[in-house]
Amino acid sequence: MTLPITPDDIRAAHARIRSHIRRTPVLEGFANGVPQPVTLKLESLQHAGSFKARGAFNSLLSQNVPKAGVVAASGGNHGAAVAYAAAQLGHPVRIFVPEISAPAKVNLIRRLGAEVIVTGRAYADALAAAEAWQAETGALSVHAYDAPDTVAGQGTTALELDAQAEVDTLLVAVGGGGFIGGIAAWYGGQVRVIAVEPENAPTYHAARAAGAPVDISVSGVAADSLGARRIGSLAHAIGATAITDSFTVPDAAITEAQKTLWHHLNLAVEPGGATALAALTSGAYRPEPDERVGVMVCGANVDLDRLAALV
Structure with a gap:
């Protein structure tokens, strides 16, 4: 089966964006709180605090941006990117964010020069407002997760990791699916790509059970970054052949993973950024003794007051 995003698409995206992004580091042999040493890809150190800068640059560099500028809807990280x-x-830019967005992320978007509009309770509400603005002005819309340029851009993370470390299995947090879709498209089944989601936002898990994308209710500590109501169509199509399995973790496990990253690496990571690691620290995913496991640490835009209270 031919995937909707190919490794050639991802190579082209990388050539397009590589002068604008960071080649984020890899930490091998991390062993604190996990059943065996693992490899961490620290995409939390990317520009604007998450992997989403990759898809944002690929979208803007592969299309003509009109005078009206750029518009996007976001729970926070996509807007910052x-x-x-x-x-x-x-380019001028307007970002629509829902009321659940963390104040730290909203402030970051403003500091980065965007006009920010807070509207609606959930991401889907902000997306509807962004689509209405795009229709009115003709601005270029950059989807957070379900557009080919976005997914190909996110896939460049796996292209980098492939050159940095050898892994048999890669744990990836899932919200709308653009990140895991791009990663799985790069590996094409050559690596076990495992989806990890909060129990309170099991978008991909629900789609796998239903056999198609379905709407769900989302809540919990990671809802501002992993709070899409429905998995993207691209990620679902890619996942049919290139995503091996799906696990969910409770909010308590996510916050424990945040603590682990802070106490042992001094990494300030948001709940969504720690979700993939939580599958290991909680025991939701139990690797084989000789399995080479990688973990995507994907976001750093945490409210520092909340993190201080947590740790």
Whole structure:
């Protein structure tokens, strides 16, 4: 089966964006709180605090941006990434965010130069408002997870990791699915790609059970970054052949993984960024003794006051 995003698409995206992004580091042999040493890909150190800068730059560099500029809907990280990329490339940008967005992320988007509109309770509400603005103005819309340019851009994370470390299994947090879709498209089944989601936002888990994307209710500590109501169609199509399995973890396990990353690596990571590691620290995913496991640490835009209270 031919995937909707191919390794050639991801190579082209990487050639397009590599001068604008960081080649984030890999930490091998991390052994604190996990059943055996694992490899961490620290995409939390990417520009604007998450992997989403990759998809944002690929979207803006592969399309013509009109005078009306750029528009996006976001729970926080995508908005920060689009704001950063637009500012670097000289485009005006408006970001619509839902009321559940963390204040730290909203403030970051503003600091990066975007006009921010807070509207609606959930991401889907902000997306509807962004789509209405796009229709009115003709601005270029950058989807957070379900557009080919976005997914190919996110897949460049796996292209990098493939050159940095050898893994048999890769744990990836899932919200709307753009990140895991791009990663799975790169590996094409050559690596076991495992989806990890909060129990309170099991978008992909629900789609696997139903056999198709379905709407769900989302809540919990990671809802501002992993709070899409429905998995993207691209991620679902890719997952049919290139995502091996899906696990969910409770909020308590996610916050424990945040603590682990802070206490042992001094990494300030948001709940969504710690979710993939939580599958290991909680025992939801139990690797074989000789299994080489990688973990995507994907976001750093945490409210520091909340993190201080947590740790």
